[in-house]
Amino acid sequence: MAAKHLDKAGEPFTLVSMNEYHYLTTLLHEAAGGRRKPKEYAVPISHLLKSPSSKLVVDEVIAIDKEHRVVHTRGGERSYEWLVVALGWIPDYFGIAGLAEHSMTLTNLASAARIQEHIVSEFARYEQDKDPNHLCIAIGGAGLTGIELMGEILDFVSLLCIRFGVDRRLVQVHNIEALPMILPQISEELRGIAQQVLEEKGAKLHTGTRIVRVTPGVVWLEDGSNISAGTIVWTGGVRANPLLKEAGLTVDRKGRAKVNAFLQSVDDDHIFVGGDCSWYEEDGKALPTSAQLAAQMGRTLALNVRSIAHGRTMKTFHPHLQGTLASLGREIGIGDVGGVAVSGMPAGLLKEATKMKYMWQLGGIRLAATKGVEIVHL
Numbered sequence: 001m002a003a004k005h006l007d008k009a010g011e012p013f014t015l016v017s018m019n020e021y022h023y024l025t026t027l028l029h030e031a032a033g034g035r036r037k038p039k040e041y042a043v044p045i046s047h048l049l050k051s052p053s054s055k056l057v058v059d060e061v062i063a064i065d066k067e068h069r070v071v072h073t074r075g076g077e078r079s080y081e082w083l084v085v086a087l088g089w090i091p092d093y094f095g096i097a098g099l100a101e102h103s104m105t106l107t108n109l110a111s112a113a114r115i116q117e118h119i120v121s122e123f124a125r126y127e128q129d130k131d132p133n134h135l136c137i138a139i140g141g142a143g144l145t146g147i148e149l150m151g152e153i154l155d156f157v158s159l160l161c162i163r164f165g166v167d168r169r170l171v172q173v174h175n176i177e178a179l180p181m182i183l184p185q186i187s188e189e190l191r192g193i194a195q196q197v198l199e200e201k202g203a204k205l206h207t208g209t210r211i212v213r214v215t216p217g218v219v220w221l222e223d224g225s226n227i228s229a230g231t232i233v234w235t236g237g238v239r240a241n242p243l244l245k246e247a248g249l250t251v252d253r254k255g256r257a258k259v260n261a262f263l264q265s266v267d268d269d270h271i272f273v274g275g276d277c278s279w280y281e282e283d284g285k286a287l288p289t290s291a292q293l294a295a296q297m298g299r300t301l302a303l304n305v306r307s308i309a310h311g312r313t314m315k316t317f318h319p320h321l322q323g324t325l326a327s328l329g330r331e332i333g334i335g336d337v338g339g340v341a342v343s344g345m346p347a348g349l350l351k352e353a354t355k356m357k358y359m360w361q362l363g364g365i366r367l368a369a370t371k372g373v374e375i376v377h378l
Protein backbone atom coordinates (compact mmCIF):
# COMPACT_ATOMS: atom_id res chain seq x y z
CA MET A 1 0.00 0.00 0.00
CA ALA A 2 2.97 2.34 0.71
CA ALA A 3 4.25 1.70 -2.83
CA LYS A 4 0.80 2.42 -4.23
CA HIS A 5 0.70 5.83 -2.49
CA LEU A 6 4.27 6.69 -3.55
CA ASP A 7 3.36 5.75 -7.11
CA LYS A 8 0.23 7.91 -7.01
CA ALA A 9 2.32 10.88 -5.83
CA GLY A 10 4.84 10.31 -8.65
CA GLU A 11 7.66 9.90 -6.11
CA PRO A 12 10.54 7.84 -7.55
CA PHE A 13 11.10 4.59 -5.60
CA THR A 14 12.06 0.95 -6.07
CA LEU A 15 9.79 -1.84 -4.83
CA VAL A 16 11.61 -5.11 -4.10
CA SER A 17 9.07 -7.93 -4.07
CA MET A 18 9.48 -11.70 -4.11
CA ASN A 19 6.78 -11.97 -6.77
CA GLU A 20 5.69 -9.95 -9.74
CA TYR A 21 2.21 -10.08 -8.31
CA HIS A 22 0.61 -8.81 -5.09
CA TYR A 23 -1.40 -11.54 -3.36
CA LEU A 24 -4.40 -10.88 -1.16
CA THR A 25 -3.12 -12.12 2.21
CA THR A 26 -6.44 -11.86 4.02
CA LEU A 27 -8.06 -14.17 1.46
CA LEU A 28 -5.44 -16.92 1.47
CA HIS A 29 -7.85 -19.24 3.31
CA GLU A 30 -10.23 -18.97 0.35
CA ALA A 31 -7.44 -19.99 -2.03
CA ALA A 32 -6.44 -22.88 0.26
CA GLY A 33 -10.06 -23.98 0.63
CA GLY A 34 -10.69 -24.12 -3.09
CA ARG A 35 -13.22 -21.27 -3.30
CA ARG A 36 -11.49 -19.95 -6.41
CA LYS A 37 -8.32 -20.79 -8.26
CA PRO A 38 -5.28 -19.47 -6.30
CA LYS A 39 -4.19 -17.23 -9.17
CA GLU A 40 -7.43 -15.26 -8.82
CA TYR A 41 -6.16 -13.97 -5.45
CA ALA A 42 -3.22 -12.23 -7.12
CA VAL A 43 -2.93 -8.90 -8.90
CA PRO A 44 0.04 -8.20 -11.20
CA ILE A 45 2.08 -5.36 -9.66
CA SER A 46 2.32 -3.88 -13.15
CA HIS A 47 -1.46 -3.25 -12.89
CA LEU A 48 -0.95 -1.31 -9.66
CA LEU A 49 2.08 0.88 -10.30
CA LYS A 50 1.48 3.35 -13.12
CA SER A 51 4.03 6.11 -12.67
CA PRO A 52 7.08 5.93 -15.00
CA SER A 53 9.30 6.76 -12.01
CA SER A 54 8.19 3.66 -10.03
CA LYS A 55 10.45 0.63 -10.39
CA LEU A 56 9.71 -3.00 -9.55
CA VAL A 57 12.53 -5.46 -8.81
CA VAL A 58 11.42 -9.07 -8.42
CA ASP A 59 13.89 -10.44 -5.92
CA GLU A 60 14.16 -11.68 -2.34
CA VAL A 61 15.60 -9.47 0.37
CA ILE A 62 18.07 -11.53 2.40
CA ALA A 63 19.65 -8.92 4.68
CA ILE A 64 19.48 -5.25 5.67
CA ASP A 65 22.79 -3.53 6.40
CA LYS A 66 21.76 -0.33 8.18
CA GLU A 67 25.34 0.82 8.78
CA HIS A 68 26.05 0.99 5.04
CA ARG A 69 22.42 1.66 3.99
CA VAL A 70 22.38 -1.36 1.75
CA VAL A 71 19.74 -4.04 1.18
CA HIS A 72 21.13 -7.41 0.15
CA THR A 73 19.00 -9.47 -2.21
CA ARG A 74 19.52 -12.83 -3.91
CA GLY A 75 20.35 -10.90 -7.08
CA GLY A 76 22.86 -8.49 -5.56
CA GLU A 77 22.72 -5.39 -3.39
CA ARG A 78 20.89 -2.07 -3.49
CA SER A 79 21.83 1.05 -1.64
CA TYR A 80 19.13 3.30 -0.23
CA GLU A 81 18.67 6.71 1.26
CA TRP A 82 15.30 5.90 2.84
CA LEU A 83 14.07 2.37 3.42
CA VAL A 84 10.52 1.15 4.05
CA VAL A 85 10.38 -2.38 5.47
CA ALA A 86 7.06 -4.23 5.18
CA LEU A 87 8.19 -7.84 4.77
CA GLY A 88 5.28 -9.42 6.66
CA TRP A 89 5.64 -12.47 8.85
CA ILE A 90 6.76 -16.06 9.12
CA PRO A 91 5.19 -18.96 11.06
CA ASP A 92 6.15 -19.31 14.72
CA TYR A 93 6.40 -22.98 15.72
CA PHE A 94 7.09 -22.28 19.43
CA GLY A 95 9.75 -25.00 19.39
CA ILE A 96 7.15 -27.79 19.03
CA ALA A 97 9.10 -30.87 17.88
CA GLY A 98 8.44 -31.89 14.28
CA LEU A 99 5.85 -29.16 13.64
CA ALA A 100 7.87 -27.24 11.04
CA GLU A 101 8.91 -30.44 9.24
CA HIS A 102 5.55 -32.21 9.14
CA SER A 103 2.95 -29.48 8.70
CA MET A 104 1.94 -27.00 6.02
CA THR A 105 1.36 -23.30 6.70
CA LEU A 106 -0.85 -20.64 5.16
CA THR A 107 1.88 -18.08 4.55
CA ASN A 108 1.60 -16.94 0.94
CA LEU A 109 -0.23 -17.76 -2.28
CA ALA A 110 2.04 -20.70 -3.14
CA SER A 111 1.41 -22.28 0.27
CA ALA A 112 -2.36 -21.76 -0.13
CA ALA A 113 -2.23 -23.51 -3.51
CA ARG A 114 -0.25 -26.37 -1.94
CA ILE A 115 -2.89 -26.89 0.78
CA GLN A 116 -5.70 -26.96 -1.79
CA GLU A 117 -3.83 -29.42 -4.04
CA HIS A 118 -2.86 -31.59 -1.08
CA ILE A 119 -6.44 -31.95 0.19
CA VAL A 120 -7.67 -32.90 -3.30
CA SER A 121 -4.83 -35.42 -3.72
CA GLU A 122 -5.68 -36.98 -0.33
CA PHE A 123 -9.25 -37.57 -1.52
CA ALA A 124 -7.85 -39.12 -4.72
CA ARG A 125 -5.58 -41.38 -2.65
CA TYR A 126 -8.55 -42.43 -0.49
CA GLU A 127 -10.30 -43.54 -3.67
CA GLN A 128 -7.37 -45.90 -4.28
CA ASP A 129 -6.54 -47.39 -0.87
CA LYS A 130 -9.52 -46.47 1.40
CA ASP A 131 -7.12 -45.39 4.18
CA PRO A 132 -9.31 -43.13 6.41
CA ASN A 133 -6.33 -40.96 7.37
CA HIS A 134 -6.51 -39.37 3.92
CA LEU A 135 -9.88 -37.94 4.93
CA CYS A 136 -8.65 -36.45 8.19
CA ILE A 137 -7.51 -32.81 8.35
CA ALA A 138 -5.91 -31.27 11.45
CA ILE A 139 -5.49 -27.50 11.83
CA GLY A 140 -3.37 -26.14 14.65
CA GLY A 141 -4.49 -22.74 15.99
CA ALA A 142 -7.96 -21.19 16.37
CA GLY A 143 -7.13 -17.53 15.76
CA LEU A 144 -8.54 -15.64 12.79
CA THR A 145 -6.46 -17.53 10.21
CA GLY A 146 -7.13 -21.00 11.67
CA ILE A 147 -10.88 -20.44 12.03
CA GLU A 148 -11.33 -18.87 8.59
CA LEU A 149 -9.35 -21.73 7.07
CA MET A 150 -11.43 -24.24 9.02
CA GLY A 151 -14.72 -22.74 7.77
CA GLU A 152 -13.45 -22.78 4.22
CA ILE A 153 -12.17 -26.35 4.38
CA LEU A 154 -15.42 -27.60 5.92
CA ASP A 155 -17.29 -26.30 2.86
CA PHE A 156 -14.57 -27.56 0.50
CA VAL A 157 -14.63 -31.15 1.80
CA SER A 158 -18.41 -31.32 1.33
CA LEU A 159 -17.88 -30.53 -2.37
CA LEU A 160 -15.01 -33.03 -2.61
CA CYS A 161 -17.22 -35.74 -1.09
CA ILE A 162 -19.68 -35.25 -3.95
CA ARG A 163 -16.86 -35.18 -6.53
CA PHE A 164 -15.15 -38.34 -5.20
CA GLY A 165 -18.30 -40.16 -4.03
CA VAL A 166 -17.19 -40.18 -0.38
CA ASP A 167 -19.60 -40.38 2.59
CA ARG A 168 -19.26 -36.96 4.31
CA ARG A 169 -19.44 -38.67 7.72
CA LEU A 170 -16.05 -40.27 7.03
CA VAL A 171 -14.32 -36.89 6.78
CA GLN A 172 -12.90 -35.38 9.96
CA VAL A 173 -11.76 -31.77 10.32
CA HIS A 174 -10.05 -31.09 13.67
CA ASN A 175 -8.87 -27.84 15.17
CA ILE A 176 -6.43 -27.93 18.07
CA GLU A 177 -6.00 -24.77 20.16
CA ALA A 178 -3.91 -24.30 23.33
CA LEU A 179 -6.08 -21.45 24.67
CA PRO A 180 -9.40 -22.37 26.32
CA MET A 181 -11.34 -20.63 23.53
CA ILE A 182 -11.40 -20.03 19.79
CA LEU A 183 -11.11 -16.49 18.31
CA PRO A 184 -9.85 -14.74 21.48
CA GLN A 185 -10.20 -11.32 19.79
CA ILE A 186 -14.02 -11.39 19.62
CA SER A 187 -16.71 -11.35 22.32
CA GLU A 188 -17.77 -14.46 24.18
CA GLU A 189 -21.23 -14.29 22.62
CA LEU A 190 -19.90 -14.19 19.05
CA ARG A 191 -17.36 -16.88 19.87
CA GLY A 192 -20.20 -19.13 21.02
CA ILE A 193 -22.02 -18.56 17.72
CA ALA A 194 -18.86 -19.26 15.72
CA GLN A 195 -18.29 -22.48 17.64
CA GLN A 196 -21.87 -23.63 17.07
CA VAL A 197 -21.72 -22.85 13.33
CA LEU A 198 -18.44 -24.71 12.88
CA GLU A 199 -19.60 -27.73 14.90
CA GLU A 200 -22.83 -27.89 12.90
CA LYS A 201 -20.65 -28.04 9.78
CA GLY A 202 -18.83 -31.02 11.31
CA ALA A 203 -15.78 -29.40 12.97
CA LYS A 204 -14.13 -31.09 15.93
CA LEU A 205 -12.76 -28.32 18.14
CA HIS A 206 -10.15 -29.20 20.77
CA THR A 207 -9.68 -26.03 22.83
CA GLY A 208 -7.37 -25.90 25.87
CA THR A 209 -5.27 -28.58 24.18
CA ARG A 210 -1.58 -28.24 23.43
CA ILE A 211 0.15 -29.88 20.51
CA VAL A 212 3.36 -31.31 21.95
CA ARG A 213 4.88 -33.04 18.93
CA VAL A 214 4.19 -33.78 15.28
CA THR A 215 5.48 -36.84 13.46
CA PRO A 216 4.73 -37.68 9.81
CA GLY A 217 0.93 -37.74 9.56
CA VAL A 218 0.37 -37.64 13.34
CA VAL A 219 -0.36 -34.74 15.73
CA TRP A 220 0.47 -35.62 19.35
CA LEU A 221 -1.53 -33.90 22.11
CA GLU A 222 -0.51 -33.12 25.68
CA ASP A 223 -2.83 -35.75 27.20
CA GLY A 224 -0.90 -38.45 25.31
CA SER A 225 -3.59 -38.97 22.65
CA ASN A 226 -2.98 -38.30 18.96
CA ILE A 227 -4.77 -37.45 15.73
CA SER A 228 -3.65 -39.23 12.57
CA ALA A 229 -4.23 -36.88 9.68
CA GLY A 230 -3.28 -36.89 6.02
CA THR A 231 -3.37 -33.09 6.06
CA ILE A 232 -1.79 -31.08 8.89
CA VAL A 233 -1.81 -27.27 8.73
CA TRP A 234 -0.25 -24.97 11.36
CA THR A 235 -1.79 -21.51 11.83
CA GLY A 236 -1.12 -21.21 15.57
CA GLY A 237 1.54 -18.52 15.61
CA VAL A 238 3.33 -15.93 13.55
CA ARG A 239 6.30 -13.67 14.11
CA ALA A 240 7.69 -10.78 12.13
CA ASN A 241 10.17 -11.38 9.36
CA PRO A 242 13.48 -12.26 11.10
CA LEU A 243 15.45 -9.83 8.88
CA LEU A 244 14.51 -6.99 11.25
CA LYS A 245 16.16 -8.59 14.27
CA GLU A 246 19.10 -9.72 12.18
CA ALA A 247 19.57 -6.10 11.07
CA GLY A 248 20.09 -5.15 14.73
CA LEU A 249 16.81 -3.25 15.16
CA THR A 250 15.08 -3.20 18.55
CA VAL A 251 12.35 -5.85 18.38
CA ASP A 252 9.59 -7.14 20.67
CA ARG A 253 9.04 -10.81 21.56
CA LYS A 254 7.27 -11.27 18.20
CA GLY A 255 10.26 -9.91 16.31
CA ARG A 256 8.55 -6.62 15.32
CA ALA A 257 10.79 -3.55 15.04
CA LYS A 258 10.01 -0.69 17.42
CA VAL A 259 8.89 2.47 15.66
CA ASN A 260 8.12 6.02 16.77
CA ALA A 261 4.93 7.97 16.05
CA PHE A 262 6.09 8.54 12.44
CA LEU A 263 6.60 4.78 11.88
CA GLN A 264 10.33 5.37 11.81
CA SER A 265 12.65 2.84 13.45
CA VAL A 266 13.74 4.03 16.89
CA ASP A 267 17.24 2.84 15.99
CA ASP A 268 17.69 4.42 12.58
CA ASP A 269 15.77 7.39 11.17
CA HIS A 270 16.47 6.26 7.59
CA ILE A 271 14.36 3.14 8.13
CA PHE A 272 10.55 3.10 8.27
CA VAL A 273 8.70 -0.07 9.25
CA GLY A 274 5.07 -0.97 8.57
CA GLY A 275 2.46 -3.72 8.75
CA ASP A 276 3.13 -6.92 10.68
CA CYS A 277 6.85 -6.00 10.95
CA SER A 278 6.06 -2.89 12.95
CA TRP A 279 5.95 -2.60 16.78
CA TYR A 280 3.86 0.53 17.31
CA GLU A 281 2.59 1.42 20.75
CA GLU A 282 -0.46 3.49 21.51
CA ASP A 283 -1.01 4.48 25.15
CA GLY A 284 1.72 2.03 26.12
CA LYS A 285 0.00 -0.87 24.36
CA ALA A 286 1.36 -2.55 21.20
CA LEU A 287 -1.05 -2.50 18.27
CA PRO A 288 -2.20 -5.90 17.02
CA THR A 289 -1.10 -7.09 13.60
CA SER A 290 -3.90 -6.66 11.10
CA ALA A 291 -4.54 -5.94 7.47
CA GLN A 292 -6.55 -2.79 8.16
CA LEU A 293 -3.69 -1.32 10.21
CA ALA A 294 -1.12 -2.41 7.61
CA ALA A 295 -3.11 -0.52 4.94
CA GLN A 296 -3.44 2.56 7.17
CA MET A 297 0.29 2.44 7.90
CA GLY A 298 1.00 2.24 4.17
CA ARG A 299 -0.55 5.65 3.66
CA THR A 300 1.45 7.22 6.54
CA LEU A 301 4.67 5.52 5.44
CA ALA A 302 4.40 6.96 1.94
CA LEU A 303 3.55 10.40 3.26
CA ASN A 304 6.39 10.46 5.80
CA VAL A 305 9.08 9.05 3.58
CA ARG A 306 8.22 11.74 1.02
CA SER A 307 8.16 14.41 3.72
CA ILE A 308 11.55 13.50 5.14
CA ALA A 309 13.10 13.20 1.69
CA HIS A 310 11.88 16.71 0.79
CA GLY A 311 12.62 18.33 4.18
CA ARG A 312 8.97 18.66 5.17
CA THR A 313 7.38 17.89 8.56
CA MET A 314 6.23 14.31 9.02
CA LYS A 315 2.76 13.35 10.28
CA THR A 316 2.09 11.10 13.26
CA PHE A 317 0.33 7.80 12.62
CA HIS A 318 -3.25 7.58 13.94
CA PRO A 319 -4.52 3.98 13.93
CA HIS A 320 -8.22 3.50 13.48
CA LEU A 321 -9.44 0.05 14.51
CA GLN A 322 -12.71 -0.63 12.70
CA GLY A 323 -13.50 -4.09 14.09
CA THR A 324 -12.98 -7.72 13.12
CA LEU A 325 -14.83 -9.86 10.61
CA ALA A 326 -14.18 -13.57 10.19
CA SER A 327 -15.72 -15.80 7.55
CA LEU A 328 -16.99 -19.21 8.67
CA GLY A 329 -17.13 -20.69 5.20
CA ARG A 330 -18.41 -19.46 1.88
CA GLU A 331 -21.71 -17.93 3.00
CA ILE A 332 -21.57 -16.85 6.60
CA GLY A 333 -19.37 -14.99 9.02
CA ILE A 334 -19.03 -13.40 12.41
CA GLY A 335 -17.56 -10.25 13.86
CA ASP A 336 -17.99 -6.74 15.12
CA VAL A 337 -18.13 -3.67 12.95
CA GLY A 338 -17.60 -0.40 14.77
CA GLY A 339 -18.71 -2.07 18.01
CA VAL A 340 -21.84 -3.67 16.51
CA ALA A 341 -21.96 -7.48 16.64
CA VAL A 342 -22.87 -9.21 13.37
CA SER A 343 -23.20 -12.86 12.51
CA GLY A 344 -24.56 -15.24 9.91
CA MET A 345 -25.22 -14.18 6.34
CA PRO A 346 -25.11 -10.39 7.02
CA ALA A 347 -21.58 -10.82 8.40
CA GLY A 348 -20.68 -12.95 5.37
CA LEU A 349 -21.97 -10.19 3.07
CA LEU A 350 -20.06 -7.53 5.02
CA LYS A 351 -16.91 -9.61 4.66
CA GLU A 352 -17.47 -9.67 0.89
CA ALA A 353 -17.97 -5.89 0.93
CA THR A 354 -14.58 -5.44 2.66
CA LYS A 355 -12.96 -7.18 -0.32
CA MET A 356 -14.45 -4.60 -2.65
CA LYS A 357 -13.29 -1.78 -0.38
CA TYR A 358 -9.73 -3.16 -0.41
CA MET A 359 -9.73 -3.55 -4.21
CA TRP A 360 -10.85 0.06 -4.49
CA GLN A 361 -8.11 1.25 -2.11
CA LEU A 362 -5.51 -0.77 -3.96
CA GLY A 363 -6.35 -0.17 -7.58
CA GLY A 364 -9.27 2.25 -7.78
CA ILE A 365 -12.48 1.67 -9.67
CA ARG A 366 -10.79 -0.36 -12.43
CA LEU A 367 -9.48 -3.04 -10.04
CA ALA A 368 -12.70 -3.03 -8.02
CA ALA A 369 -14.67 -3.61 -11.23
CA THR A 370 -12.41 -6.35 -12.62
CA LYS A 371 -10.92 -8.27 -9.69
CA GLY A 372 -13.90 -7.47 -7.50
CA VAL A 373 -16.22 -9.27 -9.92
CA GLU A 374 -13.93 -12.33 -9.83
CA ILE A 375 -13.58 -12.74 -6.07
CA VAL A 376 -16.58 -11.02 -4.46
CA HIS A 377 -19.75 -13.09 -3.98
CA LEU A 378 -22.82 -11.03 -3.19
Ligand SMILES: Cc1cc2nc3c(=O)[nH]c(=O)nc-3n(C[C@H](O)[C@H](O)[C@H](O)COP(=O)(O)OP(=O)(O)OC[C@H]3O[C@@H](n4cnc5c(N)ncnc54)[C@H](O)[C@@H]3O)c2cc1C
Binds near residue numbers: 027062276
Ligand atom coordinates in the same frame (compact mmCIF):
# COMPACT_ATOMS: atom_id res chain seq x y z
C1 LIG B 1 -5.78 -16.34 5.97
C2 LIG B 1 -5.58 -14.99 6.61
C3 LIG B 1 -6.69 -14.22 6.90
C4 LIG B 1 -6.52 -12.96 7.48
N1 LIG B 1 -7.65 -12.22 7.72
C5 LIG B 1 -7.51 -10.99 8.22
C6 LIG B 1 -8.66 -10.17 8.42
O1 LIG B 1 -9.78 -10.57 8.15
N2 LIG B 1 -8.47 -8.93 8.91
C7 LIG B 1 -7.23 -8.45 9.24
O2 LIG B 1 -7.12 -7.28 9.66
N3 LIG B 1 -6.13 -9.20 9.08
C8 LIG B 1 -6.22 -10.46 8.58
N4 LIG B 1 -5.11 -11.23 8.40
C9 LIG B 1 -3.79 -10.69 8.76
C10 LIG B 1 -3.30 -9.77 7.65
O3 LIG B 1 -3.33 -10.46 6.43
C11 LIG B 1 -1.91 -9.25 7.93
O4 LIG B 1 -1.92 -8.57 9.17
C12 LIG B 1 -1.46 -8.29 6.80
O5 LIG B 1 -1.46 -8.95 5.56
C13 LIG B 1 -0.06 -7.74 7.10
O6 LIG B 1 0.36 -6.99 6.00
P1 LIG B 1 1.91 -6.84 5.69
O7 LIG B 1 2.00 -5.94 4.51
O8 LIG B 1 2.66 -6.48 6.91
O9 LIG B 1 2.41 -8.31 5.31
P2 LIG B 1 2.00 -9.27 4.11
O10 LIG B 1 0.61 -9.06 3.68
O11 LIG B 1 2.39 -10.64 4.58
O12 LIG B 1 2.97 -8.81 2.92
C14 LIG B 1 4.37 -9.02 3.00
C15 LIG B 1 4.92 -9.03 1.59
O13 LIG B 1 6.34 -9.11 1.67
C16 LIG B 1 6.80 -10.07 0.72
N5 LIG B 1 8.05 -10.60 1.23
C17 LIG B 1 8.23 -11.36 2.35
N6 LIG B 1 9.52 -11.65 2.54
C18 LIG B 1 10.19 -11.05 1.52
C19 LIG B 1 11.57 -10.95 1.16
N7 LIG B 1 12.52 -11.52 1.91
N8 LIG B 1 11.90 -10.24 0.06
C20 LIG B 1 10.95 -9.62 -0.70
N9 LIG B 1 9.63 -9.68 -0.42
C21 LIG B 1 9.26 -10.38 0.68
C22 LIG B 1 5.71 -11.12 0.66
O14 LIG B 1 5.79 -11.85 -0.55
C23 LIG B 1 4.47 -10.23 0.76
O15 LIG B 1 4.09 -9.79 -0.50
C24 LIG B 1 -5.23 -12.48 7.81
C25 LIG B 1 -4.11 -13.28 7.52
C26 LIG B 1 -4.27 -14.52 6.93
C27 LIG B 1 -3.06 -15.36 6.59
